[in-house]
Amino acid sequence: MTSGNLAFAEAMRQINPDVVAAYPITPSTEIPVRFAEYVANGEVDTEYVAVESEHSAISACVGASVSGARVMTASSANGVALMHEIFPIAAAFRAPIVFGLVNRSLGAPINIHCDHSDSMPERDSGWVQIYCEDAQEVYDSVLLATRLAEHTDVLTPVFVCQDGFITSHCYEPVEFLGDEAVQKFVGTREMHYPLLDVDNPVSYGSFVMSEYYYEIKRNQIEGMNNVPRVYDELADELATLTGRTYPKLEQYRCDDAEFVIVVMSSATGVVKDVVDDLRRRDVKAGCLRVRMFRPFPTADLCSALRGKRGVAVLDRSASIGGTAPLASEVKSALYDLDERPKIQEYIFGLGGRDFFPKDAEAVFERMQNDDYERRARFIGLLESCETTEGGK
């Protein structure tokens, strides 16, 4: 039995990265702490850089990565926010850093529990974003992310996200590969323009005016565009070792479903249970889990939701003043369909507010009753004032 954090740290031990620079923060603390033990005990050869802030941690990671090192780190919430300035730089430098992002609400108010308000602001920073449902998936995703990030056609850093405490601290059975199998799968990093190659000198991050900034960004976008193809190849390769498959978009009893909940990360388990219950009662319910949020699997999502009667999108973060991130992507993806399903946006679970089976049941029930609102509804919110909408 192990937790999401310790599964991440175990994958790191087996991969044995060249450099880890981290500044621990709840709930991702265990990742660097456990890994520091591996370093101290001589179980890995990694250079562990103890730094004075998250900004320094990710900066050290970028420097090491463009020097040719295989680099990993982890953070959460306001630590992630402090790193924000460096994320687009890492992506533009094509620094294939693998990042354990343990989702926690962004203060204020200060809160240590899960929502996605820390990772969602980084969705436009040029990093791949993978959201895991459980600890097993976290472990497998670290192996996948290492290969994906470093692939010549991709060269893009990857966030491996898991839900704070719910996934990061709950113990569950996790199946590990042997050390040798992991080493064989991840191989060694092939670096094309290492900063420390003094015989073939290059500069990273030079000043570029309007004459080439545009072309460099377009070139970077192509790396992200190559992710789906490369990801599918690597996921197939890993599946031959583990027997576990991780599509970018997981469809659970979706094929003949009339009503579908679109959700991410750990809350998916609850929705799947409710789908099973409803199926026993002949309600054609389905669940669609978005595992890869960047790049967003638009085409897959479009074909999965084509012809559905109703869709509910559950966001674990809000875009204050706009449409919540997942709902925004789903609506945008479905625009090209001739006949679009009805969509209801929901916000849930902010600051670790529990998400219960009855909440998912209520969402399906509203779809069956053709009960939609143009505004987002809130699940599990105290609101027994004027209206009780979304509060039950």
Place this chain on the structure above:
Amino acid sequence: MSDLEAASFGKPKCWRDVPPGTIAFGATARLVETGLWRSMRPVLDTAKCVSCMRCWLQCPDASIETNGENKVSGIDLFFCKGCGICAEICPTKAISMHPESDFQKNEGAPRELGENPGSVGEFIG
């Protein structure tokens, strides 16, 4: 690497050809004509100049030319961006600033002698 070799890298004509990761290879600024950015031109009056070298020290583009005796002899208009620091700090007012348009009457439109920084327009379809 010589300046000529560095210049032979040429400018990429397509976004697919830019090096990945913001990488810049070894190159030179000697062929880049920053003088094309100038809108005010410094003019040196050698009769007033006492070669105190303040302009030589302060010029951000190392555009103050000297002769073999370390005396100020002119201004390198290939690089000079026309910032006017030299004119501002000159203790004898030997350098004065004049609009480039004043010279066009006699010289015609500025002729491009080096690489024009910021110019890729010719490649854009």
